[in-house]
Amino acid sequence: MLFPHSLTRASRAALPLAVTAALVLGAHPATAQPTTTQPTSAPDAPATTAPADPPTGTDRVIVKFKDTAAPEAAKEKAVDAAAQDALAGARTPEVEDRVKTTASRADVLRLDRELDEGEQQKLVSELRADPTVEYAEADRLASVSWVPNDTYTNFQWSLWPNQGGVSFTSAWDLSRGNGQTIAVLDTGITSHADLNSKMVPGRDFIADTDLSRDGNYRDANPRDEGDWSAAGECSPAARNSSWHGTHVAGLAAGVSQNGAGIAGAAPGAKIQPVRVLGKCTNGWVSDIADGVAWAAGAPVAGEPANPNPSSVVNLSLNYPGQCGPTMQNAINAAVNRRVPVVVAAGNSSVNAGGTAPANCENTIVVGASSNTGTTASYSNTGAVVDVLAPGGTDQFPMLSTVNAGTTTPTGGTYGNMYGTSMATPLVAGTVALMKQRDPAITPARVEQLLKSTASGRLGSLNLDPAAAVRAVAPVSFTVTGGIAAKWRETGGAARWGNPVTNEADAANGGRYQEFVKDGRKVTIYWSRATGAHIVENATLVGRKFIAGGRERGYGYPKTDEARVRGGAYQVHRKGTSETKVLWSPATGAHAVKETGAIGGAWKRAGLERGWGWPATDEYRAGGEVQQRFSNGVTAHWTPQRGTWTMR
Structure with a gap:
């Protein structure tokens, strides 16, 4: 059976919510137990907000010719010829007029139609190959850096590099994860204002009625029925429901720019909840493996096809021992469909090579860092860990979406947890940002870029979302004909x-x-x-x-x-x-x-x-x-x- 990777303890007073006792689980998620009391007063929203992104298209190009005194007609002819060579098959743009000359004597030329990002790259590359051109680039509209106006982002230290977090605010200027879906394989989902609009249909994969609590087997309802337990049932003390899957989902892709709550790592992505952990926050490997394959769009015997396959799979859970063929085959099925599988390293302060699915092949393994950028004391480590992301500590936990119910779901609220379970959805969200830039990028390339762009106090492990996204060249697709x-x-x-x-x-x-x-x-x-x-x-x-x-x-x-x-x-x-x-x-x-x-x-x-x-x-x-x-x-x-x- 599997466990989530989360822990919970009392939080610093500056946070809107406190945290409570830690989860002690066998096969479980990697996070901490949240509190479910509403903050008495809302913290201030970030001061800098922008209502919209600057446009990605442009009808202007900046060209510095080596002979700056060359006739304007000759310069325009060179740009027209480059456009003809670079954009054959599309409606070829032509120079409409000269806008101005820059301080460095480069010409700013307006074309007769807007170019998308791929067309800009092709035209600029063609111009740079011209021996008469010193340099060329697209002239783009700029805007202030995008910062969401969600009420509690000031408490999400993981989003702000100057607070010990990583570069999500800079990454969002490049990508929001639009068009991508993150599968959250966890305890399921509960209704929440910061999540409901992000949902695509998921599935309940728990085939054990003792764990499922819903009285049935696998079905189309991934609602979290509560993972609470009575004293002596799963641990010596009674335990309230953790709402682990809801917390993970919020960190991955919670609604942003709605003036309330928190912002997820990939604010433009959708969430596909796949329920694989039930009572006591436990789940069977056989159910989880089927959930991985189904989420990626692979066929699963006896289950309907997934009509909305996810772009990346998040597994904030682990179990002891080596990765067996059941889980490995499911991960391979996902990776063969170009769906990266992001997994938590675990919270036992041991070598992650001894826990699965962190020791499965073809996974992106995430350890947790503290707000100082160093490895969190509880995080598993070792050669299988690919990257560290903020997972929090008992004093600096991670704020996200939870439910107010102590056992069964009631209303949505916010709570704090910490653990490698919290770090993992930040990396899954980063993958969604990367896949917006290139939906066909392979999982191996995603892993390589996450590792090669990592930076920070440990030099080669700390997640750098902006650098990872910037390293993915936007894919250019051609539009022709009717x-x-x-x-x-x-x-x-x-x-x-x-x-x-x-x-x-x-x-x-x-x-x-x-x-x-x-x-x-x-x-x-x-x-x-x-x-x-x-x-x-x-x-x-x-x-x-x-x-x-x-x-x-x-x-x-x-x-x-x-x-x-x-x-x-x-x-x-x-x-x-x-x-x-x-x-x-x-x-x-x-x-x-x-x-x-x-x-x-x-x-x-x-x-x-x-x-x-x-x-x-x-x-x-x-x-x-x-x-x-x-x-x-x-x-x-x-x-x-x-x-x-x-x-």
Whole structure:
């Protein structure tokens, strides 16, 4: 069985919450027991905040020619030629005008369109290769360094290098982890204002009803049922629930910039809770291994496929002995899908080579540092430890999200813990920041960059998030053809963000490409019959399309999503069939088969202005096909009678 890596003790008076007694566990998380009292007064928010990031795109380039007196026409021609060579296949930018000359006599030139980060790199590289050019760089808009306005960030010493933490505030100027998902394999999750909006569907993998406390086996509900224990049950003294998974999730990716609570290491990332630890904070290796594989998108016998595979797996837990094939195979399955597995070194002040999964191959092993940057006294050490991250001490613990319940969940609050369990999600969050820059980066490369950029008082171990993120070159993806035309004419990077994939094959000869802006993904689909149209993945209309099987289900989008009075809709075409997905606040999102018998009658009756918005999809009942609509109409169809309605 496994244990979490956390400890808890009384905290310094300056913190908003105190901590209580330490956890003593067999196979358990690596953190400390939090207190669950609300602070009586909120600490001041950081003074410096910025409402938004500076844009990543630019339409300006700075070029210093060796012959600064060369004719302007010759300089512009050189830039145009470089753009033609560097950006072949895209709409080639041209010099529109000269903005100014800098103090060092470099020319600032404006192009006729904005370049994304990848295009900037290509153009600048081409210009630097020109023997007439002394140097070249993109001219970018700058902003003040981003600092979240969350109420308790002043108490999160781990975020501030001048307080003994590491460079997260600088890393956030480069990446927030947008588009990434962190799987937290732990005690599950509880409802919390700093977490709820970050959740993607997870799973409960506890197959032992003695541990699960929910009275059933594996299911789709990863709620933390409480890991409390009575006196003598798991330890001599009774113990309250730790809410360990909730605490770890907050450190990894808690909501930021909402004027309340704490900020996570990867504030733009999502969280996938996978419940593997139950009563007494224990869990079976066989369940945890299945959770690792499932979180990464690998098949697990008897379990449904994970529709939202995570980008990185966090394991703030350990168990004694060597890594066996069950856990190693699960880790390998994740790594083979380019999903790094970040694990806690453990809290026993021993060599981590004697505890699993820290001694498993292909893992990123995290030890804990104190607020002075030295190895925390409790942290396991040894050659298998790849990096140290702030894990806290009894006097300087780690503040994060917890629950106010002593046994079962009640309301969300904040509490302090310390341990390698707390250090691990800071590294998992850093990995999410790195993977925003290059989603295809391999776990081996992630580990190598984390280690090579580490710095601090120990010289080669202290996590440096900003340096690690900076070491990952942003991936450049090409946008061409009909998809590129649709992207640009509807707002381009400014509206939809930059591409995070190259164009790829879709069903029945079509194509698709994905774009992300501020964590929101859209997919542009193209087919010969429908042209290019945009599916907004995050809207309820977009989610319905995805749940319906994407283009293999409803077909290719024939329109973009349209907002109309009372709701929104999008039309899809598959062969000769057309399906309209409609959404209203009262009915949710449902599909009408417009070329079907019921859908055709609905259209003739005046669409949503007649029968109303669809309140269900089509369904079978009593030998009939039926569908209900918001104006009290239920449509019926049989082959013998055709379509009729009842109110």
